[in-house]
Amino acid sequence: MARRLTPGRTILWILVAAAALISGVRYARGLGAVTRLSDRFPWGLWVGFDVLCGVALAAGGFTMAATVYVLHNERYRPLLRPAIVTGFLGYLLVIAALLVDLGRPYRIWHPLIMWNPHSVMFEVAWCVMLYTLVLALEFGIMVLERLGWTTLLSIARASLPPLVVAGVILSTLHQSSLGSLFLIVPGKLHPLWYTPLLPVLFFLSAVAVGPAMVTVEAALSARAFRRPLEFPLLADLGRAMAVVLTLYLGVRVVDLVLRDALSLATPRTVEGTLFWVEMAVGVILPLILLALPVALRPGTVVTAAALVVSGVVLNRLNVAITGMWAGSGATYVPSWMEVTVTLGIVSAGVLAYLWIAEHLPVFVERSEEYAGG
Amino acid sequence: MALTRRQFLHLAAASAVGVTVLSPTRPATARRRAAPAVGVLVDVARCVGCRSCEMACKRYHGFPERESSDLGPTAWTYIRVRPLRQPRSHLNLGDAGADRRTYKVQCMHCLEPACASACPVAALRKTPEGPVVYDASRCLGCRYCMLACPFQVPRFEWDRPLPRIQKCNLCAERLARGEPPACVEACPMRALQVGPREAILAEAARRIAESPDRYVPAIYGAEEAGGTSWLYVSDVPFEELGFPVVVREPLPAYTWKALGKVPTLVIVIGATLSALEFFLRRRINLNGGGH
Ligand code: SF4
Ligand code: SF4
Ligand code: SF4
Numbered sequence: 001m002a003r004r005l006t007p008g009r010t011i012l013w014i015l016v017a018a019a020a021l022i023s024g025v026r027y028a029r030g031l032g033a034v035t036r037l038s039d040r041f042p043w044g045l046w047v048g049f050d051v052l053c054g055v056a057l058a059a060g061g062f063t064m065a066a067t068v069y070v071l072h073n074e075r076y077r078p079l080l081r082p083a084i085v086t087g088f089l090g091y092l093l094v095i096a097a098l099l100v101d102l103g104r105p106y107r108i109w110h111p112l113i114m115w116n117p118h119s120v121m122f123e124v125a126w127c128v129m130l131y132t133l134v135l136a137l138e139f140g141i142m143v144l145e146r147l148g149w150t151t152l153l154s155i156a157r158a159s160l161p162p163l164v165v166a167g168v169i170l171s172t173l174h175q176s177s178l179g180s181l182f183l184i185v186p187g188k189l190h191p192l193w194y195t196p197l198l199p200v201l202f203f204l205s206a207v208a209v210g211p212a213m214v215t216v217e218a219a220l221s222a223r224a225f226r227r228p229l230e231f232p233l234l235a236d237l238g239r240a241m242a243v244v245l246t247l248y249l250g251v252r253v254v255d256l257v258l259r260d261a262l263s264l265a266t267p268r269t270v271e272g273t274l275f276w277v278e279m280a281v282g283v284i285l286p287l288i289l290l291a292l293p294v295a296l297r298p299g300t301v302v303t304a305a306a307l308v309v310s311g312v313v314l315n316r317l318n319v320a321i322t323g324m325w326a327g328s329g330a331t332y333v334p335s336w337m338e339v340t341v342t343l344g345i346v347s348a349g350v351l352a353y354l355w356i357a358e359h360l361p362v363f364v365e366r367s368e369e370y371a372g373g
Numbered sequence: 374m375a376l377t378r379r380q381f382l383h384l385a386a387a388s389a390v391g392v393t394v395l396s397p398t399r400p401a402t403a404r405r406r407a408a409p410a411v412g413v414l415v416d417v418a419r420c421v422g423c424r425s426c427e428m429a430c431k432r433y434h435g436f437p438e439r440e441s442s443d444l445g446p447t448a449w450t451y452i453r454v455r456p457l458r459q460p461r462s463h464l465n466l467g468d469a470g471a472d473r474r475t476y477k478v479q480c481m482h483c484l485e486p487a488c489a490s491a492c493p494v495a496a497l498r499k500t501p502e503g504p505v506v507y508d509a510s511r512c513l514g515c516r517y518c519m520l521a522c523p524f525q526v527p528r529f530e531w532d533r534p535l536p537r538i539q540k541c542n543l544c545a546e547r548l549a550r551g552e553p554p555a556c557v558e559a560c561p562m563r564a565l566q567v568g569p570r571e572a573i574l575a576e577a578a579r580r581i582a583e584s585p586d587r588y589v590p591a592i593y594g595a596e597e598a599g600g601t602s603w604l605y606v607s608d609v610p611f612e613e614l615g616f617p618v619v620v621r622e623p624l625p626a627y628t629w630k631a632l633g634k635v636p637t638l639v640i641v642i643g644a645t646l647s648a649l650e651f652f653l654r655r656r657i658n659l660n661g662g663g664h
Contacts (some may be wrong), residue, residue: 032531039444039528042516070646072653103514103529103536107494113509114494119629121493121517123635165646169639180631184487184521184624187617199631328525 009354012347019344022337023100030034031103040330045338049343050097052178053313054090055128056206060217061087062133063210069164078230079237080322081142081362082221083214084176085353088135091128093349100341120180127174134167142360175206186328190263192275193319200251205282208244209312211237215305217342219298221357231298238301240310242290249283274322275313297308379415410602411503411548412570414577415477416613417607418464418587419564422475424452429559433544435648446530449541450479450556455614464587464608465562475607477556477565479541479595480505480526482602483623490625491521495540496538502572503602504543512538523598523619543602570602577606599623 002212037044040059060083067073068080099105111125144153179202182189215237222229266272286304294300325331356362383436424440430450431438441448456473463470496511497518514536519527520574530536546555557565574595581588594606597619607614
């Protein structure tokens with residue numbers, strides 16, 4: 001059944017090709033030729049969506065790895081590998097997006113030798129590089145299994161627990177430091193989003209979106225690969241989501257009240273409206289859905305998870321783009337070329353995921369793995 | 374391939390720096406305030422808008438000599454024109470210049486620059502002498518410096534395949550030779566004045582004290598973003614002239630509060646997770662690998 005060129009995949013391939021073409025134009029004629037970015041608005045869709053959301057949506061990898069390898073909660077093992085694959089792909093795509101967005105992409109490695117440890121970006125750079133390495137090793141185990149290289153495999157498996165701990169530390173650090181990036185713009189980011197607690201909020205929402213992404217993916221791959229949905233697991237994930245979301249809501253509200261910013265959340269301003277959409281879609285609705293008795297049905301949990309995912313996307317876009325409109329004195333709306341590159345990068349991710357799911361033991365869990373660790 | 378001795382020394386130095394900087398202290402820039410750094414005074418009341426400074430900057434740095442209406446990659450400074458709501462007689466032009474004010478805009482050369490603290494590779498750096506300088510050979514083009522700057526100064530070469538950041542460098546090469554910045558030298562009205570920052574601050578305060586009916590009692594840049602090397606005095610309130618309202622606290626401190634917690638976080642999370650992993654594994658093994 002592998003490598004059928006269905007209409008869906010054709011569209012994905014076209015988007016990838018279009019993104020590649022536009023990137024070509026960017027390398028030939030500069031970022032100004034393809035983006036609407038400007039001196040007053042230097043970061044746009046590629047940072048706001050491709051990087052911030054890309055990293056957040058890859059959070060399933062570290063939350064699942066922590067659950068299975070650190071908390072030894074074996075029940076979740078069937079969900080672990082798909083989450084690691086998505087996490088790994090997510091990071092590779094973030095790097096791909098950076099290679100288009102950076103002015104001098106061939107120097108992406110410079111932070112390795114040119115240090116400014118007072119820079120949040122420096123910390124982000126190191127965390128992304130190290131965590132991609134950790135994910136690559138976790139992913140490598142699947143490749144080794146497929147190739148059947150048993151000696152290497154047992155070495156790799158033995159090194160997993162410390163790797164996972166390192167991965168969790170790295171994730172915590174830079175999920176939150178993506179929020180810290182914006183701590184330096186108190187005068188530019190709208191007070192509905194600017195708070196000293198940005199790193200905490202970014203971290204909490206990443207933890208909430210981890211199980212949400214895993215749920216959405218499980219539902220999608222269940223359909224794509226005609227596998228049964230492991231509902232009891234999903235129900236547990238839903239409960240975990242609800243707990244983290246409640247915590248997030250609490251911190252967010254207390255913070256808004258203490259900073260006296262709640263009065264700004266009137267739907268009469270663009271920012272106020274966006275704030276309410278973000279909170280309703282990403283936090284309030286999913287919490288209601290998960291609290292209702294219908295939460296016992298798979299459809300409800302999957303819907304709630306999809307809402308949480310959209311809510312985190314909205315939040316990151318609000319922080320990086322719409323929340324910066326007023327303070328920067330520039331209105332930025334991405335060009336169609338920026339949107340196409342973003343769609344192309346997402347498409348590449350989906351295609352890669354499909355290929356991996358068909359060729360590597362993602363959904364197969366052999367019992368000897370646990371024995372090896 | 375073995376490391377050369379030089380590479381080894383580099384690495385050794387880098388790791389030593391790593392150890393010291395990762396300890397939770399304030400950024401090193403905080404100490405710079407004590408150093409005798411340069412300051413430049415812009416007297417908005419004296420400026421007649423002749424653009425001599427703008428042209429001198431372009432000539433000195435080899436940029437095309439066209440008038441600019443904004444900062445740009447080849448416009449490190451420009452003269453901003455602000456119409457006044459209430460006409461006010463101009464110090465040098467009298468009633469002829471009463472309907473507007475003109476003033477010079479450029480990088481403020483913050484004492485604790487947000488741009489330099491933001492840059493992951495230290496391409497931007499505050500020199501002890503005062504200028505905030507840029508090293509294009511390090512820059513990734515991530516544009517975090519542009520986002521971070523509270524005065525919206527750094528410019529980017531949007532139309533180049535391999536762009537650089539561009540901004541006023543306070544004529545660092547000229548200062549090093551003991552010469553004034555090109556723009557300061559060019560001003561016919563002596564609206565620009567360079568000297569040690571302390572002396573320049575005192576001069577600004579003196580002008581305000583001497584003509585309290587003319588100058589507004591504020592020195593822009595004295596405390597903005599923790600203080601800047603460029604300082605402004607004016608006979609029209611700065612808000613009316615469209616100067617950005619900027620927090621008083623040095624901006625690097627905002628991120629540093631979060632960043633300073635990183636080493637503690639690493640240790641605490643690492644220890645907690647390892648302990649959890651160890652005890653939970655032991656419990657499972659004691660229970661015979663069961664549930
Ligand atoms: S004004 Fe902006 S660019 Fe200039 S030193 Fe300050 S932060 Fe940096
Ligand atoms: S664009 Fe260049 S100078 Fe600015 S922060 Fe990034 S690497 Fe540093
Ligand atoms: S100090 Fe030098 S670089 Fe800066 S505006 Fe003046 S002439 Fe231009």
